[in-house]
Amino acid sequence: xxxxxxxxxxxxxxxxxxxxxxxxxxxxxxxxxxxxxxxxxxxxxxxxxxxxxxxxxxxxxxxxxxxxxxxxxxxxxxxxxxxxxxxxxxxxxxxxxxxxxxxxxxxxxxxxxxxxxxxxxxxxxxxxxxxxxxxxxxxxxxxxxxxxxxxxxxxxxxxxxxxxxxxxxxxxxxxxxxxxxxxxxxxxxxxxxxxxxxxxxxxxxxxxxxxxxxxxxxxxxxxxxxxxxxxxxxxxxxxxxxxxxxxxxxxxxxxxxxxxxxxxxxxxxxxxxxxxxxxxxxxxxxxxxxxxxxxxxxxxxxxxxxxxxxxxxxxxxxxxxxxxxxxxxxxxxxxxxxxxxxxxxxxxxxxxxxxxxxxxxxxxxxxxxxxxxxxxxxxxxxxxxxxxxxxxxxxxxxxxxxxxxxxxxxxxxxxxxxxxxxxxxxxxxxxxxxxxxxxxxxxxxxxxxxxxxxxxxxxxxxxxxxxxxxxxxxxxxxxxxxxxxxx
Amino acid sequence: xxxxxxxxxxxxxxxxxxxxxxxxxxxxxxxxxxxxxxxxxxxxxxxxxxxxxxxxxxxxxxxxxxxxxxxxxxxxxxxxxxxxxxxxxxxxxxxxxxxxxxxxxxxxxxxxxxxxxxxxxxxxxxxxxxxxxxxxxxxxxxxxxxxxxxxxxxxxxxxxxxxxxxxxxxxxxxxxxxxxxxxxxxxxxxxxxxxxxxxxxxxxxxxxxxxxxxxxxxxxxxxxxxxxxxxxxxxxxxxxxxxxxxx
Numbered sequence: 001x002x003x004x005x006x007x008x009x010x011x012x013x014x015x016x017x018x019x020x021x022x023x024x025x026x027x028x029x030x031x032x033x034x035x036x037x038x039x040x041x042x043x044x045x046x047x048x049x050x051x052x053x054x055x056x057x058x059x060x061x062x063x064x065x066x067x068x069x070x071x072x073x074x075x076x077x078x079x080x081x082x083x084x085x086x087x088x089x090x091x092x093x094x095x096x097x098x099x100x101x102x103x104x105x106x107x108x109x110x111x112x113x114x115x116x117x118x119x120x121x122x123x124x125x126x127x128x129x130x131x132x133x134x135x136x137x138x139x140x141x142x143x144x145x146x147x148x149x150x151x152x153x154x155x156x157x158x159x160x161x162x163x164x165x166x167x168x169x170x171x172x173x174x175x176x177x178x179x180x181x182x183x184x185x186x187x188x189x190x191x192x193x194x195x196x197x198x199x200x201x202x203x204x205x206x207x208x209x210x211x212x213x214x215x216x217x218x219x220x221x222x223x224x225x226x227x228x229x230x231x232x233x234x235x236x237x238x239x240x241x242x243x244x245x246x247x248x249x250x251x252x253x254x255x256x257x258x259x260x261x262x263x264x265x266x267x268x269x270x271x272x273x274x275x276x277x278x279x280x281x282x283x284x285x286x287x288x289x290x291x292x293x294x295x296x297x298x299x300x301x302x303x304x305x306x307x308x309x310x311x312x313x314x315x316x317x318x319x320x321x322x323x324x325x326x327x328x329x330x331x332x333x334x335x336x337x338x339x340x341x342x343x344x345x346x347x348x349x350x351x352x353x354x355x356x357x358x359x360x361x362x363x364x365x366x367x368x369x370x371x372x373x374x375x376x377x378x379x380x381x382x383x384x385x386x387x388x389x390x391x392x393x394x395x396x397x398x399x400x401x402x403x404x405x406x407x408x409x410x411x412x413x414x415x416x417x418x419x420x421x422x423x424x425x426x427x428x429x430x431x432x433x434x435x436x437x438x439x440x441x442x443x444x445x446x447x448x449x450x451x452x453x454x455x456x457x458x459x460x461x462x463x464x465x466x467x468x469x470x471x472x473x474x475x476x477x478x479x480x481x482x483x484x485x486x487x
Numbered sequence: 488x489x490x491x492x493x494x495x496x497x498x499x500x501x502x503x504x505x506x507x508x509x510x511x512x513x514x515x516x517x518x519x520x521x522x523x524x525x526x527x528x529x530x531x532x533x534x535x536x537x538x539x540x541x542x543x544x545x546x547x548x549x550x551x552x553x554x555x556x557x558x559x560x561x562x563x564x565x566x567x568x569x570x571x572x573x574x575x576x577x578x579x580x581x582x583x584x585x586x587x588x589x590x591x592x593x594x595x596x597x598x599x600x601x602x603x604x605x606x607x608x609x610x611x612x613x614x615x616x617x618x619x620x621x622x623x624x625x626x627x628x629x630x631x632x633x634x635x636x637x638x639x640x641x642x643x644x645x646x647x648x649x650x651x652x653x654x655x656x657x658x659x660x661x662x663x664x665x666x667x668x669x670x671x672x673x674x675x676x677x678x679x680x681x682x683x684x685x686x687x688x689x690x691x692x693x694x695x696x697x698x699x700x701x702x703x704x705x706x707x708x709x710x711x712x713x714x715x716x717x718x719x720x721x722x723x724x725x726x727x728x729x730x731x732x733x734x
Contacts, residue, residue: 332669
């Protein structure tokens, strides 16, 4: 059984992965925007991923054809140094007038890189001459290995000269700048992240800098912002070539980006920028307490009521249990909330609603199961020998527990819904609050994360429950039972 | 005890018949009998949608659940594994959220979305119950005797196991009707849509207004579906167990 449990546990991973695809498809259809920025990206497969090369060439074409600036498309100034290896080698092939226009469009980059002042670019010819010379002298610097070394040297031993060296590479250095911000454990790490974030903020004009007195936790928050931004904007600064292009067909999609955020940044982020993991951790204690009330008060209550009802079959106690269970089920959580309205605002009232809701259907299951047990030969013999009903009920209780355990897990979707209703009715701050907000605003990231965490938790709990079943009844082995039926 | 059974059973059938009439005529009777927007008018107006949704979910969950559970227990291990995985996945998603997502993807669905989600969940639940019951009952002496006399697996299921399983499955079905209304009410209560003329919306509005009377009317309506089905389920179970007792 342990091997079987382990096998099922290992299957949870692929099951979860497989589940994310239809879930993402459905959620993406139903939510308006979500945390993934580029809505125009394909959902699952990007047959033509567009990196900085394609974007830079598009910008060149637009300049060449004299079209007005398209605000939805990145300009050369925005693409920055990352676009230079794709633009400057083509400068000589362009018509003289276009060449001049392109060189002027690159002016803000040169100013940002600190290699020229606006006076150097007063005419088209001057701008063309400047960039032609620049590329002749510096094209060797725009190589990944060179950039990596420059950033590493600046991170390890920062100086104004080394900073200038990195700033001259502009956005071409962004991958290494962002990679270099981690890890963040000591004050030395914070200092390194501060220098790198300052350069990254300079080349992107983003405001995320690490303050001089930042703690490692404070620095981590800033670095996290950079990393999240990078997942959404990487395609503007990185050229997709070779295996990177193959990976981009899957990663440069809405699903790919979500998966990357999940894997790298603790279940991604909410629409308001908060990490999903933090929101889940904040709401989970309240919701889990309510679920606990359902499981640890409701089910023992159901066990007791079911056993009493079955022992007093068709008697007053049986009819009372039946009537109560049916009435509670008919009223539902919303009706129950009103009936215990006097306890509104109290945790006791919330726990009572959850427990009663759980006990209703389960008590009738226990009753039915116990009625069947009462017909078994060993029980009938015990009754014939004068065993009291309470003794019989006590002995049979453990034979009914596995059924309750299985039922309690199967009822999770209903319990979760009940917990959300109870939280709202009793003004408790649990997962229900954030989930309802996410559902209303179409927060794809949170809903996906919640679904995955639920599936993982309930899947693991089901395996654990099966192990409990074996503990209660060693004859239970799934495979053996099946083989016996088929033989 | 035995003499009471037919009366309760007859009463249950009558009550179910009344519900059918209510579902057919309720919406047209509502404006004649009650002023606009009263609880009674909304109750009658919502009868058709609620009863039809509950009936369809019950029929689907019972029929397909029985079939799937039997196939999982007696068929190939692949079906069994598939059912287990499906139960694990579907059993972990809060139904409220699934309905919201489904409605957002197809806004025209309304009560159908609730029905669809519950139909799937209840089908899987029933299938799991049936599977466990079949595996359990197949070890009983009467089942072994039937096998010894040459019954095939599916004949064994149809003739000897099914009568024992129908009762619990029908009992589950009774609660399905309650679940349809409860989920509709939960959606309305949480402000996630569902403000139509359904019993669930009526229940949620009454809870918001803290009107006990408003809660009692739809609760009695649901009870009128749940209780007769429970009585019928009881009757079916008792008939089988009485036979076994005599054996």
